[in-house]
Amino acid sequence: MFQKFKEWYENRHDYAKEWKEKTGGKVLGYFCTYVPEEIIYAAGVLPVRIFGSHEPQDVTEPHIFSMYCPFCRDCLAQGLKGKYSYLDGIMIAQSCLHIRQAFTSWQLHIPINYSYYFLMPNKVQSPRAKPYLIGELAEFKSSLEKWSGKPISDKDLDRGIEILNVNRRLMRQIYELRRNANPPLSGLEAMEMVVSSQLVDKKEHNEELEKLLCELPTRKESRNDGVRLMIVGSENDDTQFIKMVESLGATLVIDDNCTGSRYFWNEAVADESRLVAIADRYIERPPCPSKDWEERRRLPHLLKLAKDYNVKGAILVQQKFCDPHELDIPAIREYFNKNGIPSLTLELDVTVPVGQFKVRTEAFLEMLRGEELF
């Protein structure tokens, strides 16, 4: 049922190349999930998120100081090694400094004919963020028009918004099924589904999701969920890690990752002005830690997810050196603790030390199971 998503996830580069050949369209690589994909779809361009490969490399040493996160170096490495040579452009939405580092090095060293730094506001909690963002969306729109040589009409924007909204809605419906006892999908399958949505044409992705939704509720081979877990943290497309956790008699039933629910949780609500609708969506989405201030809005959101999905514990993961997540984790840990949700913190590197993590996860699961006995 989930085969297609896995294929897309594994063969992302072939997919993008074929897409280009088939459509003659442009492909735009992006570095952060705050990019307004609606406008990119409206322009007929395919947005593709730039990921790493989880393989050790040594090509980024001259470009990135070693205290920056492994994810950003892994991303840049892919570019330097020519894995993304099919990209027509790259863009970033103002993100953490780490991934910005990968973007600017890419601009400097990998020939590309279009690059764009989208000034997403950080203080999304300020009432001033929305008008500012609308202005930035308009700038981006005209930049894309110039690049693609075509004006972007309201109709185009409606189409872009609709494609994105359908994708979000369908994934949300699938996530809803994870609330059930013995959910019909594993955390690994969910991850491959969301990550592939960031890699392929969402029109196709939507069709696949529709099919999946017909079959999934009655899926036979539903697994025993074991210990229900939540995963919270930074970028994470580490399927090996998820596989390992789920092999220990646990199921990841919900997440707060930008490769998971943070990416698609809310839709753009129609408005007379399309840019207003889009701006609202990015302001209102579940925030990344670097945008979650002064108030901590992540905390109640996380707790609600934990309750809605009936989790017994949470795994907090972060990329090594990831400052935004490092800055949130103690607060999350404490808050979860106060609310009766034990957590385990793990630090990801390019390659996951599966053996060591396994021991720690096992101990954590044992503790959670032990709690159930009493």
Add this chain to the structure above:
Amino acid sequence: MKEYPTEPLKCWQKAKKIREDYYKDFAAAKEKGGIRWAGGAWSFSAIPAGLGDDVYCLTGEPYGASVAWNKEFALKCQEATEAKGYARDLCSYMRNYWGSILLNKYVFGGEFPKPDFIWQDHICCSHAKWYQVASELEGGIPHFCIDVAVGPYHDLNENRLNYVVSQLHDGIEWLEKVTNRKYDDKKLIEAVYNECRSTSLWAEICVLNKAVPAPLDEKTMYSLYVLGTLMKHTKVVADFYEELRDEVKDRVARGIAAVGNEQCRVITDTQPPWAFLNIFRYLEKYGCVSVGSLYTFGLIGMWEVQEDGTWGPRKTPQQKGIKIRTRDEALRILAEWNLARPEWQHFYSPQLKSEMMIRIAKEWKLNGILLHYNRGCEGLSLGIAENRLALMKAGFPVMTFEGNMGDEREFDEARTIARIDAFMESLGMSKLKE
């Protein structure tokens, strides 16, 4: 070999006194019925000045540096922060600051003075979060933070400027609410004039260091620029910088050197490892003077390209004959002025920092550049490896050394000294004294 005359700075004691008073006044603010606020050295400090003359601030980075200088206390702070579950690779100024709250100890003696509110701005990932945590550790002090990450100055437009200005307007309303005081626009306007004056003057002082021999060296400059990081908006600092400018001018006219045996000139980029400023003294053994850093120049100095194409002090509104009449005018000038800060530019592209450093290398007649791969500051080491490549490409010898501005556990002094030896040798310099 040339030997230049040297002499101590006449206004040195005054600088020391201003700094001492600043930290003392903050601690004693409550005895005078005053208000205390905390925030970053980059925050719009001119704005709380509109709340009255009895408003005192504690800027976090210089405080973190003062802690770093006290190795023993710094270690205690870092350990206290780690024990709370915070990662060791986070900003070391921030960890020193949090540690002081956790230990309830002020590095200048006594308990850590609790601020009434927090007034910060955000461009590096740690800025707003630093004080989010500080607010929580202090039991929930009100916190306001302005997002200034609106792109590089050369791309500034109305929408971007308005975003910052409108947050400043909101900020003033917020200040009135949390302090229960009426805001005085006249005081704000005064503070804006002062800030422009002191930051332009600091750039003028740095320009004087283009002279050979350099009248100031980096280590000395740290003790002087710091006043701007504490309270750039005050008359005290602006007046002091005027006095300093005149004295440095006089040193240049009389050929007074910071380093008597100046043979070779370098510059650094970000914060130094504060506990090891002796590396600058070590450079002097080679007759090498560090004439500053992009950090000292560009954090407090405000610059613009002059008519002759060189880098020099930015003209202040007063020098341009601009009369600030309203709150909005004051805020627009203040926002625009700050958004031009050199140290903010390279958050968007390493090239902008490389260009500034290449310009400095040429105009300040440098022989080489030292880059501090600073594990303590993610913000200012952003893109540093690209700076290295660009500077070398432009033909300037570069030495890199790894360290940490505020956490001595990450600085290897012996290794750095060995690197300096090798670098000096590659520049054709030999030790003049042991």
